[in-house]
Amino acid sequence: MGDLSGCRSPRGAMEAPELAGGGANAIRRAVLIGTGSPGSENQCVALVRAxxxxxDNLTVYRVTRPGGGINDWLGVIPVSLHKLIDKLLVRPFSRRAGTNTPQKHVPNGGLAALSPSVPEADAKEIVAAARDTFDKEGPTLVIACGQETISCSALIRKLAPDCVFVIQVDIMLKMRLFFEIIRMRHPRFRPERFDLVVAPRHDYYTSTAKGGHQQEVPSLLQRWIFPREQPPKNLMFTVGALHQADPAALRLAHIAWRDELAPLTKPLLIVNVGGPTKKCTYGADLATQLVTSLYNVLDSCGSVRISFSRKTPQKIADVILQEFAGHPKVYIWDNQVPSNKRC
Structure with missing residues (x-):
C-alpha cells in the first residue's frame, strides 16, 4: 500500500501524490490528525507506516472535545460549536457554581507514540505551514482519523486544495439508528470533501438501503439518506480496520514475549478481556460467568494468562483479580512491559 497513483480525487483537487521519487508531487512531509482515541489513531499510524x-517527517495534532458535566451530552454537535459553548456557557457557569468541569482524559498511545506532546489541531495553521513548505518540500499529505477530525480535515482541503492531499480514515459509515444515518448524510460526512476516504468495505455496504436499514427509514427519505450502491471513486475499501500487525511487528512481539511465555506450563490458555459494547454490557454476571468457565478448564490447562484492555470496566477486573490473584496456574498481565507478574 505504498502507492496512491491509482487514487482519483474529486474535481478541482490536486493529482494523487507520489510517495517516492523527486517529482513535483512527491510526498516528503505528512501531518497526522487524531482524536485521542488510541484505537482510531492506531489506524492512522498503521496507514503512515504502510x-x-x-x-521524522511527521507532524501530529489532535482534535479534542471538552469533557465532563453537560459536555458529555453535546457530542452530536460540531466540535467548533461545542468548544464555543463550553467557553461561553459551561465554564463560566461551572465557576459561578463553585465546581470545576473536569478535562477530558486523553490516554497514551496512538499518536502519542510518535511525539511526546500532541497540540490541538488548527486548520489555518496547518494550511499556512503547507503553503510555506510547498515550493521546497512539495505537497503535504494530511491523514486524519476519527469522526471529530472531519470538519478540520475538510477545511484544510478546502483552503489549500493545491498544496495538500487529504486522506480521511475511520469515518463510521456503519450506522444503526435513524438519527445516526441522518448524521452520516450531513455535508460534513460527504466523501467528496476529501481526496481519499479509507473505510472498511463492510461498513459502507451495510449502510446502504440493501444493508438492512429499510425498515428504519421512510421510503421517501431512503434515496436522500442512504449512500449510493456504487461508491465514489475516491473511496478506498479495506478488508477490515487498519492495524499495525504486520510481519515485522509480529516478529518483534515474538522476540519480546518469547522468554516470558516459554517457562509457562503447557498447554497455555490466553484470555483477553475486552470492554462493553451496545449489544454486550459488561456486568458482574458476565465476570462471574467468565470465572466459572475458567475454573471449569483450569484442570486441563498447564497455565492461564489473563490480560485486560483499557476499556475493561474496573468492576470486572476486580472480580477476576479477587478470584485468581495468587493462583499457581494463573498469571495476570499488568498491561505494562512483558512480565509474568501475578497481580
Missing part, C-alpha cells in the same frame, strides 16, 4: 513515511 505508506513508508519516515517518522
Amino acid at each position: 505508506l513508508g513515511i519516515a517518522s
Whole structure:
C-alpha cells in the first residue's frame, strides 16, 4: 500500500501524490490528525507506516472535545460549536457554581507514540505551514482519523486544495439508528470533501438501503439518506480496520514475549478481556460467568494468562483479580512491559 497513483480525487483537487521519487508531487512531509482515541489513531499510524513515511517527517495534532458535566451530552454537535459553548456557557457557569468541569482524559498511545506532546489541531495553521513548505518540500499529505477530525480535515482541503492531499480514515459509515444515518448524510460526512476516504468495505455496504436499514427509514427519505450502491471513486475499501500487525511487528512481539511465555506450563490458555459494547454490557454476571468457565478448564490447562484492555470496566477486573490473584496456574498481565507478574 505504498502507492496512491491509482487514487482519483474529486474535481478541482490536486493529482494523487507520489510517495517516492523527486517529482513535483512527491510526498516528503505528512501531518497526522487524531482524536485521542488510541484505537482510531492506531489506524492512522498503521496507514503512515504502510505508506513508508519516515517518522521524522511527521507532524501530529489532535482534535479534542471538552469533557465532563453537560459536555458529555453535546457530542452530536460540531466540535467548533461545542468548544464555543463550553467557553461561553459551561465554564463560566461551572465557576459561578463553585465546581470545576473536569478535562477530558486523553490516554497514551496512538499518536502519542510518535511525539511526546500532541497540540490541538488548527486548520489555518496547518494550511499556512503547507503553503510555506510547498515550493521546497512539495505537497503535504494530511491523514486524519476519527469522526471529530472531519470538519478540520475538510477545511484544510478546502483552503489549500493545491498544496495538500487529504486522506480521511475511520469515518463510521456503519450506522444503526435513524438519527445516526441522518448524521452520516450531513455535508460534513460527504466523501467528496476529501481526496481519499479509507473505510472498511463492510461498513459502507451495510449502510446502504440493501444493508438492512429499510425498515428504519421512510421510503421517501431512503434515496436522500442512504449512500449510493456504487461508491465514489475516491473511496478506498479495506478488508477490515487498519492495524499495525504486520510481519515485522509480529516478529518483534515474538522476540519480546518469547522468554516470558516459554517457562509457562503447557498447554497455555490466553484470555483477553475486552470492554462493553451496545449489544454486550459488561456486568458482574458476565465476570462471574467468565470465572466459572475458567475454573471449569483450569484442570486441563498447564497455565492461564489473563490480560485486560483499557476499556475493561474496573468492576470486572476486580472480580477476576479477587478470584485468581495468587493462583499457581494463573498469571495476570499488568498491561505494562512483558512480565509474568501475578497481580
